[in-house]
Amino acid sequence: MKLVNARTLRAYLRDTWLLVREFRHSLLLFIVLLLVGTVILRFTYDADRPLGWGDALDTTVKLMFFETTHEYPRAWPAQVVFFLWPLLGLVLVVNGVVQFWTALFNRRERREAWEVAVASTYRNHIVVCGLGKVGYRVVLQLLRMQHEVVGVEKNPEARFIPAIRKEKVPVIVGNARQRDVLEKAGVRFASAMVAATEDDLTNLDIGLEARLLNPGIQVVLRLFDQDLAERIRQGFGFQAAFSTSALAAPALAAAAARAAVEYSFYLNDVLLNISRMTVNPGTALVGRRVGQVEQELDLSIVLLSDPAGVDFHPSADRVLKAGDQIVVFASLEALACLNRMNRMDDGR
Numbered sequence: 451m452k453l454v455n456a457r458t459l460r461a462y463l464r465d466t467w468l469l470v471r472e473f474r475h476s477l478l479l480f481i482v483l484l485l486v487g488t489v490i491l492r493f494t495y496d497a498d499r500p501l502g503w504g505d506a507l508d509t510t511v512k513l514m515f516f517e518t519t520h521e522y523p524r525a526w527p528a529q530v531v532f533f534l535w536p537l538l539g540l541v542l543v544v545n546g547v548v549q550f551w552t553a554l555f556n557r558r559e560r561r562e563a564w565e566v567a568v569a570s571t572y573r574n575h576i577v578v579c580g581l582g583k584v585g586y587r588v589v590l591q592l593l594r595m596q597h598e599v600v601g602v603e604k605n606p607e608a609r610f611i612p613a614i615r616k617e618k619v620p621v622i623v624g625n626a627r628q629r630d631v632l633e634k635a636g637v638r639f640a641s642a643m644v645a646a647t648e649d650d651l652t653n654l655d656i657g658l659e660a661r662l663l664n665p666g667i668q669v670v671l672r673l674f675d676q677d678l679a680e681r682i683r684q685g686f687g688f689q690a691a692f693s694t695s696a697l698a699a700p701a702l703a704a705a706a707a708r709a710a711v712e713y714s715f716y717l718n719d720v721l722l723n724i725s726r727m728t729v730n731p732g733t734a735l736v737g738r739r740v741g742q743v744e745q746e747l748d749l750s751i752v753l754l755s756d757p758a759g760v761d762f763h764p765s766a767d768r769v770l771k772a773g774d775q776i777v778v779f780a781s782l783e784a785l786a787c788l789n790r791m792n793r794m795d796d797g798r
Contacts, residue, residue: 480514483535483538484514487506487513487535490527490530491510492506494527494528495520495528496524497520497521498521510531510535513531513532513536514535515536516536516540565620565621568620569620569634572598572636574641575599576592576598576640576642577602577640577644577660578592578599578600578646579601579635579644579647580604580645580672581614581621583610586614588646589614589617589619600619601622602624602626602632606623626645626656626659627652629662632659632660632663633663637660637663637664640660641667642667643660643668643669643670645657645670645671654671657671657686658686661686670688711724711785712726723781723782724777724778725777725780725788727789727792728773728775729773729776729792730792733772736770736772738769739769740767741765748781749778751777753776754770755776756774756775757773
């Protein structure tokens with residue numbers, strides 16, 4: 451809560467400072483007219499009664515908004531203020547000052563500027579560029595991992611922007627290929643950047659621009675061309691460049707082989723899989739030890755769940771029982787052997 455409050459305060463201060471800079475000429479002129487008018491009325495007003503400093507200031511402010519509670523003065527300097535200040539206030543000042551105060555207290559109407567201000571308070575965060583289906587899921591996963599995230603999306607009407615904003619993630623609307631957009635997202639201070647648009651060259655361009663702004667940033671690209679992904683990994687030194695087709699192919703292969711696979715990926719051209727299954731009663735798995743199954747089938751049992759709880763590192767001598775749920779890490783061949791051992795018709 452303290453971090454959130456401190457960040458909100460910094461965002462308000464930065465946003466206010468940007469507003470002051472934007473309206474600085476109107477604000478400066480407004481202040482100058484107030485001071486000059488107050489001094490003139492303090493020393494020259496001679497109608498109903500002399501004015502003190504507070505009364506002179508109050509009268510000057512009211513004159514600039516076409517209002518006064520005092521009679522028209524006899525002295526010409528005070529007459530100049532009474533005649534000219536309302537016109538100056540109307541033509542040169544009031545419009546800008548009113549716009550400034552409206553913007554200051556109605557930040558919802560300035561959502562983009564406000565979210566840029568919030569993003570400027572982030573440090574060691576992760577920038578996700580491209581908030582389509584993939585980018586949205588990346589953001590959610592990073593939030594579950596307790597990382598701070600800033601999103602960048604070119605299309606202000608993108609489907610997932612409202613959902614991402616509900617997660618308190620600032621979204622910068624703009625083309626992430628442009629340096630100023632990445633600057634607004636705080637890439638200079640980010641620990642990593644994910645380019646997840648649907649275009650390979652766009653993602654590469656974003657990654658290169660991010661590296662120019664922050665040479666130490668970790669760049670992760672979403673790429674469709676597997677060969678291009680490997681060349682980029684080797685040529686540009688990006689820590690990771692995942693090919694969408696390479697990630698999808700293992701899952702399709704596993705499904706075609708009718709393997710109960712939760713997730714698949716390649717490691718040095720070897721297809722590895724994560725699978726979950728329940729030990730059936732009366733099968734060859736019942737009574738076997740974890741280490742025995744791992745050695746026989748060349749796989750790893752990484753989780754075992756029973757009514758007593760979940761064991762993320764089951765010991766090698768733990769005995770499998772009917773009803774146990776296990777999660778294994780294995781090749782498709784090893785999974786096929788494991789499935790055969792777990793059949794209730796023949797346990798071999």
